[in-house]
Amino acid sequence: MSFNCKRCGYCCTLVPRLGFFEMIKIWLKGNRNFIEKDGAGRRCIKLVDGDCYFLERKDGKTSCRIYDVRPQTCRDFPYGEKNNTGECNVDKRSFKEKYLS
Ligand code: SF4
Ligand code: SF4
Known part of the structure; x- marks a missing residue:
């Protein structure tokens, strides 16, 4: 289901987890050295200065350099965090605790 994304980039600072086949798809696009392990040893896309390696920031907006092959996560x-007009409504203070712990 589509929703209204404000392209703030917050979701691209959360160490996106990466399945094996997701990793292969990204690799087949010519990308290398984009993986790191999180504290629990799970495969993730690495962060660079707090942003996903594939995030681009320009003029206050963000975009994904691998949008077509981005992971399922x-x-x-924003999972269940949409308001009744379909707008992403993530509460940054509670999101990590609720979904990523
Ligand atoms: S999905 Fe939400 S947190 Fe992610 S960029 Fe869009 S508005 Fe920001
Ligand atoms: S892969 Fe793309 S959508 Fe996913 S966190 Fe990185 S920049 Fe954001």
Whole structure:
């Protein structure tokens, strides 16, 4: 289901987890050295200065350099956190605790 994304980039600072086949798809696009392990040893896309390696910031907006092959966790965002007009309504103070702990 589509929703209204403000392109703030917050979701791209959360260490996106990466399945094996998701990793292969990104690799087949010519990308290398984009993986790191999180504290629990799970495969993730690495962060650079706090942003996903594939995030671009320009003129206050963000975009994904691998949008077509981004992992499922990115596609599913913001999970249940939409308001009744379909706008992404993530509470940054509680989101990590609720979904990523
Ligand atoms: S999905 Fe939400 S947190 Fe992510 S960029 Fe869009 S508005 Fe920001
Ligand atoms: S892969 Fe793309 S959508 Fe997913 S966190 Fe990185 S920049 Fe954001």
